[in-house]
Amino acid sequence: MTTSIIIATRESRLALWQAEHVQARLRDELGLTATLLGMTTRGDQILDRTLSKVGGKGLFVKELEAALAEGRAQLAVHSLKDVPMELPEGFLLAAVLEREDPRDAFVSNDYATVTDLPQGAVVGSSSLRRVTQLLSLRPDLRVEPLRGNLDTRLRKLDEGGYHAIVLAAAGLKRLGLAQRIRCHFEIDEMLPCAGQGALGLEIRADDSALVAALARLAHTPTQLACEAERAVSRALGGSCSMPLAAHARWQGRSLRLEAALGHAEVHLSPLLRTGVEAYVGDMAGARALGQQVALRLRELGAGAYLPG
Ligand SMILES: NCc1[nH]cc(CCC(=O)O)c1CC(=O)O
Numbered sequence: 001m002t003t004s005i006i007i008a009t010r011e012s013r014l015a016l017w018q019a020e021h022v023q024a025r026l027r028d029e030l031g032l033t034a035t036l037l038g039m040t041t042r043g044d045q046i047l048d049r050t051l052s053k054v055g056g057k058g059l060f061v062k063e064l065e066a067a068l069a070e071g072r073a074q075l076a077v078h079s080l081k082d083v084p085m086e087l088p089e090g091f092l093l094a095a096v097l098e099r100e101d102p103r104d105a106f107v108s109n110d111y112a113t114v115t116d117l118p119q120g121a122v123v124g125s126s127s128l129r130r131v132t133q134l135l136s137l138r139p140d141l142r143v144e145p146l147r148g149n150l151d152t153r154l155r156k157l158d159e160g161g162y163h164a165i166v167l168a169a170a171g172l173k174r175l176g177l178a179q180r181i182r183c184h185f186e187i188d189e190m191l192p193c194a195g196q197g198a199l200g201l202e203i204r205a206d207d208s209a210l211v212a213a214l215a216r217l218a219h220t221p222t223q224l225a226c227e228a229e230r231a232v233s234r235a236l237g238g239s240c241s242m243p244l245a246a247h248a249r250w251q252g253r254s255l256r257l258e259a260a261l262g263h264a265e266v267h268l269s270p271l272l273r274t275g276v277e278a279y280v281g282d283m284a285g286a287r288a289l290g291q292q293v294a295l296r297l298r299e300l301g302a303g304a305y306l307p308g
Contacts, residue, residue: 004032004035005075006072006074006075007019007034007037007074008072009064011039012149014175015077016036018079019077022199022217029216029217030216041062061083064078068202069090069204074207075202075214077200078199078200078201079198080195081197081198083200092211094203095217097200097201098221100173102170102187102197102198103192104167105182107157107166110163113182114138122161122163123143123144123166124162125165129193129244131143132262132271133262144162146165150175154180168192169181192245193229193244194226194233196247224248224280224283226248228286231288232259242306242307244259245259246260254279257276257293259273259293259296261302261305274297274300275293276289276292276296278292
């Protein structure tokens with residue numbers, strides 16, 4: 001392994017914060033020097049259309065993977081929730097770091113909670129997962145698309161385009177914007193998506209020295225929880241155009257995994273929801289739990305909710 005590592009990162013403020021966080025941990029905990037290679041991805045350039053319609057979350061990681069493949073960088077830092085369920089051949093997630101707050105946040109200049117919103121209020125979100133859950137809480141709301149990085153989304157709120165918006169608490173906290181959060185959704189009223197709040201470190205699968213080094217940064221409870229969450233999505237076809245939430249919490253030594261699936265045609269069908277708790281001791285056990293939850297969703301009728 002080279003003693004100096006290049007970290008490929010997107011250039012949004014959040015992505016840079018995350019890359020710098022990993023850079024500091026490499027230095028402090030592993031004694032490794034790292035520099036950042038900023039890149040603009042197609043996902044960052046597409047601001048006018050719903051991401052799921054133009055190729056999905058993978059658009060945020062492809063350019064970074066190309067930099068790894070070509071040896072321009074050795075490590076890519078991602079918000080785990082933006083990482084597709086199946087990595088391309090030749091790449092692996094070397095570590096998942098300890099999760100920040102996984103909840104979604106209600107952000108508004110005029111209203112303290114979603115229940116305070118007036119009848120028919122306009123809420124900004126382009127996440128089908130958030131849209132389906134918001135409408136199941138408050139069927140009267142009008143949800144309008146909202147894209148862009150966190151600063152852009154907050155600006156669009158402040159310009160008056162929306163009564164409120166919904167964002168991941170983790171991103172706001174990382175950027176020192178926690179004061180914008182009016183309230184946190186309870187995990188059970190707005191179930192997070194797989195991997196929300198966690199960072200994933202992606203490398204080339206053949207970089208065995210780096211695999212071994214980065215394993216020391218992994219947070220096993222987070223890694224197992226996220227593996228279970230991602231396995232639900234993978235078992236259901238793994239597309240990000242799917243309004244799927246999956247979140248696992250430790251209860252002592254067992255893991256409680258909850259999942260909710262909405263219908264892309266939001267008004268047509270109710271949310272499907274299930275949860276299973278099981279003892280989980282390793283990654284295979286975590287995947288098995290995720291598959292069990294996916295099976296339960298299928299038994300509840302998920303087939304009719306999935307594309308194809
Ligand atoms: N989809 C974009 C994205 N990717 C990661 C985060 C926040 C940080 C995280 O959840 O780890 C966000 C912003 C958001 O969803 O509000």
